[in-house]
Amino acid sequence: MTRTGGNDVLVSAEGVFKHFPIRQGIVFKKEIARVHAVDGVDLTVRRGETLGIVGESGCGKSTLARCLAALHPVTRGRITFEGTDVTRMSSAGLKAFRRDVQMIFQDPYGSLNPRRRVGSIIGDPFAIHGLADGAERKSRVQELMELVGLNPEHYNRFPAEFSGGQRQRIGIARALALKPKLIICDEPVSALDVSIQAQVINLLKDLQNELGLTYVFIAHDLSVVRYVSDRVAVMYLGRVVENAAEAELYGGPRHPYAAALLSAASIADPDEAERAERIVLTGDVPSPIDPPSGCRFHPRCPKAQDRCVTDDPELVVREGDPADHLTACHFPVERGEHLAREHAGIAQVSTEPDLPEATP
Amino acid sequence: MSSLSELEPEIVPTDVAERRVRGRSPLQLAWARFRDDKVALTFLVILVLIVVFAVLAPLWASWTDHPYSATFPKTGLDVNGQPVGPSKDFWLGADQLGRDVLVRAAYGARISLLVGIAAAAVASIVGVLVGTLAGYVGGWTDGFLARVMDITLALPYLLIAITLAVTFQVQSVAGSLTMTIAVIAFFSFAATGRIIRGQVMSIKQKEFIEAARSLGAGRGRIMIVDVLPNLVAQITVLASLLIPTSIVFESTLSFLGVGVRPPMPSWGAMLGEGSEVFQTAWWLLVVPAVLLLLTTLSFNLLGDAIRDAMDPRADRQSGGK
Numbered sequence: 001m002t003r004t005g006g007n008d009v010l011v012s013a014e015g016v017f018k019h020f021p022i023r024q025g026i027v028f029k030k031e032i033a034r035v036h037a038v039d040g041v042d043l044t045v046r047r048g049e050t051l052g053i054v055g056e057s058g059c060g061k062s063t064l065a066r067c068l069a070a071l072h073p074v075t076r077g078r079i080t081f082e083g084t085d086v087t088r089m090s091s092a093g094l095k096a097f098r099r100d101v102q103m104i105f106q107d108p109y110g111s112l113n114p115r116r117r118v119g120s121i122i123g124d125p126f127a128i129h130g131l132a133d134g135a136e137r138k139s140r141v142q143e144l145m146e147l148v149g150l151n152p153e154h155y156n157r158f159p160a161e162f163s164g165g166q167r168q169r170i171g172i173a174r175a176l177a178l179k180p181k182l183i184i185c186d187e188p189v190s191a192l193d194v195s196i197q198a199q200v201i202n203l204l205k206d207l208q209n210e211l212g213l214t215y216v217f218i219a220h221d222l223s224v225v226r227y228v229s230d231r232v233a234v235m236y237l238g239r240v241v242e243n244a245a246e247a248e249l250y251g252g253p254r255h256p257y258a259a260a261l262l263s264a265a266s267i268a269d270p271d272e273a274e275r276a277e278r279i280v281l282t283g284d285v286p287s288p289i290d291p292p293s294g295c296r297f298h299p300r301c302p303k304a305q306d307r308c309v310t311d312d313p314e315l316v317v318r319e320g321d322p323a324d325h326l327t328a329c330h331f332p333v334e335r336g337e338h339l340a341r342e343h344a345g346i347a348q349v350s351t352e353p354d355l356p357e358a359t360p
Numbered sequence: 361m362s363s364l365s366e367l368e369p370e371i372v373p374t375d376v377a378e379r380r381v382r383g384r385s386p387l388q389l390a391w392a393r394f395r396d397d398k399v400a401l402t403f404l405v406i407l408v409l410i411v412v413f414a415v416l417a418p419l420w421a422s423w424t425d426h427p428y429s430a431t432f433p434k435t436g437l438d439v440n441g442q443p444v445g446p447s448k449d450f451w452l453g454a455d456q457l458g459r460d461v462l463v464r465a466a467y468g469a470r471i472s473l474l475v476g477i478a479a480a481a482v483a484s485i486v487g488v489l490v491g492t493l494a495g496y497v498g499g500w501t502d503g504f505l506a507r508v509m510d511i512t513l514a515l516p517y518l519l520i521a522i523t524l525a526v527t528f529q530v531q532s533v534a535g536s537l538t539m540t541i542a543v544i545a546f547f548s549f550a551a552t553g554r555i556i557r558g559q560v561m562s563i564k565q566k567e568f569i570e571a572a573r574s575l576g577a578g579r580g581r582i583m584i585v586d587v588l589p590n591l592v593a594q595i596t597v598l599a600s601l602l603i604p605t606s607i608v609f610e611s612t613l614s615f616l617g618v619g620v621r622p623p624m625p626s627w628g629a630m631l632g633e634g635s636e637v638f639q640t641a642w643w644l645l646v647v648p649a650v651l652l653l654l655t656t657l658s659f660n661l662l663g664d665a666i667r668d669a670m671d672p673r674a675d676r677q678s679g680g681k
Contacts, residue, residue: 071573094576129576174575
């Protein structure tokens with residue numbers, strides 16, 4: 001999806017923190033610790049582009065998405081949408097903001113109310129914003145159902161009567177109802193079968209071309225993100241560690257974590273896979289309750305040095321990179337540098353029994 | 361909807377089968393499961409008979425010519441002043457004052473059902489309201505409402521009920537009815553409220569609530585449109601199980617003389633009076649006791665059947681259909 005969105009910034013996050021307090025006690029709840037789910041994120045999304053956000057489970061992708069959608073109040077920082085600060089909006093401003101920003105959720109089973117009919121679920125946005133009633137609402141809902149490839153006759157069915165892919169289409173139709181400018185997709189396909197994933201992704205891409213949508217697309221499947229995104233941000237423990245155009249990042253990641261993540265992606269071509277290096281990280285992801293000092297990645301980084309333990313690297317353009325390729329690393333990976341300690345390959349020994357040749 | 365599907369005659373064979381499945385709401389599915397439950401249907405019939413028995417109370421009174429509060433010292437009591445047993449005149453015997461037990465039991469059924477259903481309804485409405493608010497709004501609201509419910513559950517209800525009855529000395533039948541319903545509802549709403557609160561807290565975590573918020577829906581709308589429909593099954597079950605406990609509660613209060621005022625008969629009061637002479641007049645205990653047992657048993661079994669019918673998990677436990 002190489003579209004030139006121009007430099008018109010639609011959303012920007014500046015130093016966004018979201019900490020979840022862990023409380024103890026029955027009456028006077030004392031805060032004993034906090035989960036640093038999002039811990040200082042800067043990013044911008046330009047109008048018409050798709051920003052992919054990748055990272056492991058628990059790195060704060062979904063929390064960031066909910067902060068961008070103003071579903072979670074941020075602990076600190078600014079999120080601006082078309083120039084206005086979302087974090088300090090009045091309730092009227094927020095309601096207008098909700099018309100422009102929609103979310104598509106990960107779980108096609110959990111995101112639709114099982115007790116309501118599909119027509120009423122998709123018609124909800126019209127009802128909430130008082131836009132269409134009765135027959136008009138029904139016809140607009142049926143238009144939306146057609147747009148996302150659902151049979152408009154299934155208007156009166158319950159979500160339980162649909163498959164996972166169809167349910168995700170219902171969620172997409174609901175998100176499109178108010179003609180939003182930005183759609184935040186929180187792992188929209190990770191709960192679906194691979195064959196259905198492709199259909200839903202293509203639907204999202206077609207809708208973007210047709211309606212000029214901007215997406216923030218969160219996923220942990222690197223190939224999906226690569227396919228849909230113009231730009232990709234890699235997250236690790238609540239931070240963005242690298243943010244670059246899709247081709248830049250996939251061509252030569254600068255942050256060691258991004259390089260490790262990309263090297264773990266499966267490659268369809270077996271010959272290519274044989275040649276590919278695989279960077280195996282040691283240890284587990286540290287707890288977001290007590291993140292490491294300095295660079296968050298230093299305990300697991302193959303290139304870590306003393307400075308990484310003490311100094312927190314900034315997310316800036318590193319030497320030799322284009323202006324929109326940001327990396328938060330003191331010692332970025334150079335072209336041709338090998339971080340891998342082993343080759344991935346398929347080191348499988350045949351398990352077929354050695355039978356003697358049949359003699360005729 | 362149907363007119364649209366009629367435009368496609370070429371897919372009729374599959375569509376006919378499909379149309380029978382389509383559009384069946386969870387409630388319709390629950391009813392289909394309920395119909396297969398023979399025990400529940402039997403007790404539903406018994407319950408209907410008890411309701412008919414209660415509704416037709418004035419009819420029994422006029423047939424036997426024995427108004428519920430009238431005493432018949434000549435026919436209802438024998439020469440020693442003892443109540444007569446079941447006979448042609450008094451089908452279910454007479455009590456110590458020579459009143460017809462059948463007629464009184466029928467009027468008592470009215471009181472028991474009225475108090476039971478009204479108290480259960482009030483308790484359910486209050487419980488659902490409090491539980492939903494506490495569970496959804498959270499924070500201080502939840503802290504306050506949850507503590508109120510805890511305190512209510514910890515209070516010694518009989519002592520308080522007796523104190524209230526003694527303090528206010530309500531004399532009229534209507535006044536004592538209202539008071540009884542209010543007391544029962546006050547001591548019952550918290551159990552419902554706590555369960556609903558827990559359910560709401562778990563529903564609140566669902567993504568469709570987040571979806572509604574991201575669409576711009578307010579708290580009130582989310583509670584009514586998104587949360588409550590998911591509680592219909594629980595509320596129905598809880599309410600149907602509250603009815604028998606309320607009936608027993610009312611009987612307890614009336615047995616102790618702090619419930620519905622005499623001369624209005626109530627099963628509990630009849631049990632209280634009958635317990636004094638049950639060695640000579642067993643029918644005074646047996647008639648209200650059996651009615652009470654049948655009514656509460658029916659409501660309880662129906663409540664269980666409704667839960668089985670509405671809870672898809674119960675379906676799985678019984679191994680399929």
